[in-house]
Amino acid sequence: MLAKVVLPRxxxxxxxxxxxxxxxxxxLANVYMGQLVSQFSMTDYPLSFHxxxxxxxxxGNQVGCRFWDLALREHSHVNKKGIYDEALSxxxxxxxxxxxxxxxxxxxxxxxxxxxxxxxxxxxxxxVVNEILQxxxxxxxxxxxxxxxxxxxGNNWAVGHWTYGSAYREQIVDQLRRAAEHCDCLQCFFLxxxxxxxxxxxxxxxxxxxxxxxxxxxxxxxxxxxPSAEDDVVTSPYNSVLAMRxxxxxxxxxxxxxxxxxxxxxNKIKHMSHSGKPGSVIKKDSAIISGQGGVSGAExxxxxxxxxxxxxxxxxxxxxxxxxxxxMDLNEIAMNLVPFPRLHYLVxxxxxxxxxxxxxxxxxxxxxxxxxxxxxxxxxxxxDPKHSLYLACxxxxxxxxxxxxxxxxxxxxKPMLPFVSWNQEGWKTGLCxxxxxxxxxxxxxxxNNTCVKSTFMxxxxxxxxxxxxxxxxxxxxxxxxxxxxxKCLRSRRLRVKRQQKxxxxxxxxx
Amino acid sequence: MSxxxxxxxxxGNQVGQELFEVxxxxxxxxxxxxxxECSSERFFNETANRELVARSVLIxxxxxxxxxxxxxxxxxxxxxxxxxxxxxxxxxxGNNWANGYCVHGPRHEEVVMDIVRREVEHCDCLAGIVAxxxxxxxxxxxxxxxxxxxxxxxxxxxxxLNHLTWPYGTGEVIVQNxxxxxxxxxxxxxxxxxxxxxxxxxxxxxxxLMNIKxxxxxxVNKVIAHQLGSVLQPALTGDxxxxxxxxxxxxLMSSLVCHPEYKLLSVCNIPQVSSSSMAxxxxxxxxxxxxxxxMLIANSKMEEGIDxxxxxxxxxxxxxxxxxxxxxxxxxxxxxxxxxLRGKDVNDAEISGFxxxxxxxxxxxxxxxxxxxxTPVPFNKYEKSAILVSNSQTLLRPLDNMVGKAWxxxxxxxxxxxxxxxxxxxxxxxxxxxxxxxxxxxxxxL
Numbered sequence: 036m037l038a039k040v041v042l043p044r045x046x047x048x049x050x051x052x053x054x055x056x057x058x059x060x061x062x063l064a065n066v067y068m069g070q071l072v073s074q075f076s077m078t079d080y081p082l083s084f085h086x087x088x089x090x091x092x093x094x095g096n097q098v099g100c101r102f103w104d105l106a107l108r109e110h111s112h113v114n115k116k117g118i119y120d121e122a123l124s125x126x127x128x129x130x131x132x133x134x135x136x137x138x139x140x141x142x143x144x145x146x147x148x149x150x151x152x153x154x155x156x157x158x159x160x161x162x163v164v165n166e167i168l169q170x171x172x173x174x175x176x177x178x179x180x181x182x183x184x185x186x187x188x189g190n191n192w193a194v195g196h197w198t199y200g201s202a203y204r205e206q207i208v209d210q211l212r213r214a215a216e217h218c219d220c221l222q223c224f225f226l227x228x229x230x231x232x233x234x235x236x237x238x239x240x241x242x243x244x245x246x247x248x249x250x251x252x253x254x255x256x257x258x259x260x261x262p263s264a265e266d267d268v269v270t271s272p273y274n275s276v277l278a279m280r281x282x283x284x285x286x287x288x289x290x291x292x293x294x295x296x297x298x299x300x301x302n303k304i305k306h307m308s309h310s311g312k313p314g315s316v317i318k319k320d321s322a323i324i325s326g327q328g329g330v331s332g333a334e335x336x337x338x339x340x341x342x343x344x345x346x347x348x349x350x351x352x353x354x355x356x357x358x359x360x361x362x363m364d365l366n367e368i369a370m371n372l373v374p375f376p377r378l379h380y381l382v383x384x385x386x387x388x389x390x391x392x393x394x395x396x397x398x399x400x401x402x403x404x405x406x407x408x409x410x411x412x413x414x415x416x417x418x419d420p421k422h423s424l425y426l427a428c429x430x431x432x433x434x435x436x437x438x439x440x441x442x443x444x445x446x447x448x449k450p451m452l453p454f455v456s457w458n459q460e461g462w463k464t465g466l467c468x469x470x471x472x473x474x475x476x477x478x479x480x481x482x483n484n485t486c487v488k489s490t491f492m493x494x495x496x497x498x499x500x501x502x503x504x505x506x507x508x509x510x511x512x513x514x515x516x517x518x519x520x521x522k523c524l525r526s527r528r529l530r531v532k533r534q535q536k537x538x539x540x541x542x543x544x545x
Numbered sequence: 546m547s548x549x550x551x552x553x554x555x556x557g558n559q560v561g562q563e564l565f566e567v568x569x570x571x572x573x574x575x576x577x578x579x580x581x582e583c584s585s586e587r588f589f590n591e592t593a594n595r596e597l598v599a600r601s602v603l604i605x606x607x608x609x610x611x612x613x614x615x616x617x618x619x620x621x622x623x624x625x626x627x628x629x630x631x632x633x634x635x636x637x638x639g640n641n642w643a644n645g646y647c648v649h650g651p652r653h654e655e656v657v658m659d660i661v662r663r664e665v666e667h668c669d670c671l672a673g674i675v676a677x678x679x680x681x682x683x684x685x686x687x688x689x690x691x692x693x694x695x696x697x698x699x700x701x702x703x704x705x706l707n708h709l710t711w712p713y714g715t716g717e718v719i720v721q722n723x724x725x726x727x728x729x730x731x732x733x734x735x736x737x738x739x740x741x742x743x744x745x746x747x748x749x750x751x752x753x754l755m756n757i758k759x760x761x762x763x764x765v766n767k768v769i770a771h772q773l774g775s776v777l778q779p780a781l782t783g784d785x786x787x788x789x790x791x792x793x794x795x796x797l798m799s800s801l802v803c804h805p806e807y808k809l810l811s812v813c814n815i816p817q818v819s820s821s822s823m824a825x826x827x828x829x830x831x832x833x834x835x836x837x838x839x840m841l842i843a844n845s846k847m848e849e850g851i852d853x854x855x856x857x858x859x860x861x862x863x864x865x866x867x868x869x870x871x872x873x874x875x876x877x878x879x880x881x882x883x884x885x886l887r888g889k890d891v892n893d894a895e896i897s898g899f900x901x902x903x904x905x906x907x908x909x910x911x912x913x914x915x916x917x918x919x920t921p922v923p924f925n926k927y928e929k930s931a932i933l934v935s936n937s938q939t940l941l942r943p944l945d946n947m948v949g950k951a952w953x954x955x956x957x958x959x960x961x962x963x964x965x966x967x968x969x970x971x972x973x974x975x976x977x978x979x980x981x982x983x984x985x986x987x988x989x990x991l
Binding site: 220222358362364366367372373374376427438440442445446449456457459461464 | 555559607609610613634635636637638639640641683713714715716717718719720748751752757758759760761762763765950953954956957959960962963
């Protein structure tokens, strides 16, 4: 009855072998705009809800690549028939490649023909985008989705934000609008960037402002990668602090991720798999750092870390894409976890990190997964939540987990976790039936916890050290403005931190 | 006479589907033809191809749940939902009551009311509308409240019963208390009666009575559907003179909701056992009714763990004023009760225990306060079952807790910005709090 279904090559991941030559590039600005479309539709063609994903910075570019790769892997795992279903349409458009580029018509429903990522790539250097266009993911993007320049931002937030921001404003807005038009229903924007560089932090936050101006009603969720103390970019504290102000003002939700935590997780997994202990062999594809089964072949140096962030994004959007007994979509996350507009920094934590291959060893008890989610080892920033105050917490569970398991674990963990007085039962929960690839169940915890204060304080200290020595202030263009901003920024960040600690005092008039 | 069900949001749709499953199984199961026909007529519309189409309207702001429901029932072959009886959007309400009530409700009012109208026109005679929703989320609560308002405006003379599912106390949604407070205060003005199921209670029933190890939402929904179905299925009432009652919702209202200040109803159903132990269980009416009565006065929702120490106050001779001071603590005073008996030998059941004036509030005579329906047809495989729909102080404590928590959060103005950006002001919150405090105080003084 059905003709033999021929899947596009990137869905036949095992058979796919590509050389992927990775160049470590200094300054990269790469803005991804991806729209997430999900939801089943009632009519014949998939109506989709869309979210927009932006990744900025060298980090963002790398993460973006891993994200698309793992998204394809996840969908190909679930979607065996090659039908362009609603879940797939959350990230990809289905176009008829025979038609001319630019006139690419979306085909809804039916077989997958040619998938295009709902993305716009902006690069202040051509290197990375060109690489993508030559690599295995090239057919995901067409040329209308790209905006590039040649010189990079020189690790300077001001160049990224003011210089390129104003130069490319119209083009960016244009591409955004065009991308949004392809969406039936734009639900949310995702922005992924690093805070330490120039383009990622500068142009990225400029894009954030644009998103707010052009699409004020659409939720903006930002994944920011914070530099570690040993970052080789000297001006990273300046860039980070300046970007922070923009994030606080213009984002709806921020998921801060620290490079150091990613490194720790990667090391932990590698240590586990190399320990040689019996029964410690990790099941293929299951480690959170693994990109196996994806499109790209050889792993590049930062792939392991970036896979973690890619998994974070996949998990956050899972309930919006797949079915479950208690759905939790992105608007609900922003609604429930942000009690006051500026306190929107959510600490992400992911479990499990891997699944053991030996099936004779019982899968780690479900309860262990919940305990792990609240341990420092699984968090993506290095702060201790248990000694700080929880303002709110969300648990997104995937796989074969029932509400009674969820309730039992919440009851169990509640006494150990200090919640703020007016939100003693501040739990938001979601159950999605489809687990991630390689696991039977998984848990993502997003906590609005005052422990982010310590991350910000560290950043501030690094900034202060640099600033005191008057290191490179002249590199910031529009100097006086910027310096003043710095000052305001510092005091504002202090207020935000205090506000985190004592939300009571600051709710009015701040 | 037919009942039209409006299923709102994820919970409303999931529970609604289980309800129709229960009703359809019950109607098919029984040997009694009249009962089956009455039940089918009430809940289903028979098409030309002899298919049973549920008299139901499905509404949600995101499509996944509805499409799943429709697919599932389409496969079962016993009944299905109407092809054009659903409406969904893509965006969801984000757990935000204000978003549901101020944005999605008005935006989609016309389309939704159109579907409802069509469904109502399929009925020869409308007995009433049952709106099913949860109070924790955004669509069920916000859009649900708006739709109830539209229903009230469009059908001013029809009975509207709202079935609400209250969330677990320890949080499914962080702003659930806000959403609940706003919903309840509005519904109190719009609805004729509010029938409540609490997730916590139903969860306990699943765990302790039905011995389910890993309780899923499906299990919870099945219990709720069983209890709701047992109330709405045909029965012989005092007014129906030997045939199945044609006006179930109207009679429910007139028995239980005699004062506009008291609209909260709860359901108790006995027995509830796991299907595996059903074959080994024997129940007698005296046993069931004794337990049920004690469940009522001790405010327990299950046959296990009943506090037998709670006793009704001693009987006062006629003519003496009964005051509240002699009431024992822990005693659940009722305004009105409706007892429904379904099953074998139902006429032998001795129900005088429920007619005792000490169970009821002083200002309503006991014979007005108590009503009974019965049918010899067993319900949903239980040889005998007794259902008590009660307008009493049962929900007082949960309501009080909910309002307390919401107030606590409101005092620090947490999350308020999420509501004000859609048009709900702090005044609206304060109004809602005030009206619910009024309800709480009325019930405490029963």
